[in-house]
Each structure stands twice: as C-alpha cells, then as structure tokens.
Amino acid sequence: MAHAFEIRDLHKSFGRLEVLKGIDFAVDPGQVVCVIGPSGSGKSTLLRCVNLLEQPTSGKVFLEGVELTDRDVDIDAARRRVGMVFQQFNLFPHMTVLQNVMISQRRVLKRSRAEAERIARENLEKVGVADKSDSYPIQLSGGQQQRVAIARALAMSPDLMLFDEPTSALDPELVGDVLTVMRKLAEEGMTMLVVTHEMAFARDVADRVVFMDGGVIVEDGSAAQVIGDPKHERTKTFLRRVL
Numbered sequence: 306m307a308h309a310f311e312i313r314d315l316h317k318s319f320g321r322l323e324v325l326k327g328i329d330f331a332v333d334p335g336q337v338v339c340v341i342g343p344s345g346s347g348k349s350t351l352l353r354c355v356n357l358l359e360q361p362t363s364g365k366v367f368l369e370g371v372e373l374t375d376r377d378v379d380i381d382a383a384r385r386r387v388g389m390v391f392q393q394f395n396l397f398p399h400m401t402v403l404q405n406v407m408i409s410q411r412r413v414l415k416r417s418r419a420e421a422e423r424i425a426r427e428n429l430e431k432v433g434v435a436d437k438s439d440s441y442p443i444q445l446s447g448g449q450q451q452r453v454a455i456a457r458a459l460a461m462s463p464d465l466m467l468f469d470e471p472t473s474a475l476d477p478e479l480v481g482d483v484l485t486v487m488r489k490l491a492e493e494g495m496t497m498l499v500v501t502h503e504m505a506f507a508r509d510v511a512d513r514v515v516f517m518d519g520g521v522i523v524e525d526g527s528a529a530q531v532i533g534d535p536k537h538e539r540t541k542t543f544l545r546r547v548l
C-alpha cells in the first residue's frame with residue numbers, strides 16, 4: 306500500500322534562508338504523527354510543503370503514491386484530498402457557521418445544496434457545535450470557531466488532515482474541547498499530521514512523534530521514545546522547556 310504521503314530530501318529556502326535542510330519523512334494511512342520543535346524550526350513550512358502551499362526548492366512530495374512535485378500533476382485535485390486546520394481559524398465572518406461549512410463543498414466539489422447541507426450538519430454534529438449552525442463566527446468562542454474550522458475541513462471528505470498548532474490561539478480552558486475532537490478523529494482512523502505543543506496529546510494520541518530543530522528531523526519515533534526517552538541533547542533541552 307502507498308504511504309498516505311511521503312517526502313524525500315525536501316529542501317526549502319526563502320531567499321538565502323534555508324528553512325528545510327533535507328527532510329525525509331513518510332506517514333502511513335491511519336497514522337497520527339505529531340511534529341514538535343522550537344519556534345522557527347520549520348514545522349509550518351514542512352506542513353505547507355505537504356500539499357504544495359509552499360513550493361519546495363528541491364526534493365519530492367508524494368501524496369498517496371502520486372508525485373505532486375511532478376509538473377504534470379493536477380495539484381488542485383490532489384489538494385482537495387488534504388484538509389488543513391490552522392492556528393487562526395479563518396472562518397468567513399459574513400457567513401453563518403452552516404454556510405462556512407457548505408461553501409467549499411458547493412464551489413469546489415460541486416455538491417448539491419441539499420447534500421452539502423446534510424454533510425455540513427453531520428460534521429457540525431461530530432465536532433459538537435450543531436446548535437451554532439445559524440450563528441456567525443464572531444458569536445462563537447475560539448474553541449467553537451476552531452471546531453467549525455475542523456468541520457469545514459472534514460466536510461470536504463479528506464484522506465489526510467494537517468493541523469498547524471490548532472490550539473495555540475485558544476484560551477487554556479477551551480483547548481480540551483478541540484483536542485477531544487482531534488482525539489476522536491484519530492480513533493476513527495483519520496490520517497493526521499499535527500504540529501502541536503500539547504505534549505500530553507502527543508503522548509496519548511500520536512503513533513509517532515517527530516522532533517524538528519533547525520530545519521532537520523532530529524528524532525522520529527514512538528511518543529514513548531521521543532518524549533519519554535529522548536536520545537539527542539537538542540530534544541532533551543526542548544522538552545525540559547515545554548514539559
């Protein structure tokens with residue numbers, strides 16, 4: 306079976322700044338992988354390279370066995386299979402919650418209004434905000450908004466979900482609800498790549514933890530190995546600061 310995605314010798318520079326310095330990395334279907342590491346180590350850039358929101362400087366990216374870095378590939382079709390959730394929720398402020406979760410289904414997937422609404426309601430139910438369907442984003446807490454953003458991504462029926470510090474902008478008391486939704490998704494078998502500082506979540510939910518520093522992967526192993534028994538001094542130093 307093909308990897309859900311694979312990255313081979315990925316390099317990414319912004320001008321003279323080399324941010325990713327040769328990343329090799331693969332995730333199998335159903336795996337949950339957490340990426341940890343200090344600010345500026347290239348975690349977001351790595352995530353954005355997975356669906357080519359950033360164009361790699363060199364190296365290859367494969368999604369379900371198809372090379373995205375091949376010029377002939379239909380990138381938009383490939384991207385549709387990848388859901389992305391960011392630190393900032395980026396909901397459309399002038400649309401209701403329901404409309405936010407329907408819009409891309411209608412525009413991109415060309416689903417009928419009835420089908421898009423049914424799928425939107427299903428996913429809002431799943432993340433626990435069905436009762437907010439007719440509210441506007443500003444009327445919701447940050448945690449509710451982030452769960453709507455997750456529902457919006459799930460409504461596109463992705464094969465893979467990427468999360469970039471999904472709880473970092475939330476008040477501490479709202480973090481748990483979002484992590485609960487992510488935990489449920491993981492249990493249902495969703496393939497997930499999660500950049501996070503939530504070490505308890507990584508320890509409990511991740512099949513693998515990847516520690517990045519300075520644009521390279523320093524350690525890649527089970528949570529018990531990487532968080533519980535780190536081998537490298539850089540990992541130990543980082544963990545001492547966050548644990």
Ligand code: ADP
Binds near residue numbers: 347
């Ligand atoms: P992390 O998510 O681990 O904090 P990032 O991937 O966001 O790290 O950033 C890694 C480095 O790349 C940082 O030094 C950042 O300033 C730089 N960087 C990220 N995106 C850009 C960009 N679009 N243009 C220039 N520099 C960037």
Ligand code: MG
Binds near residue numbers: 349469
């Ligand atoms: Mg980042």
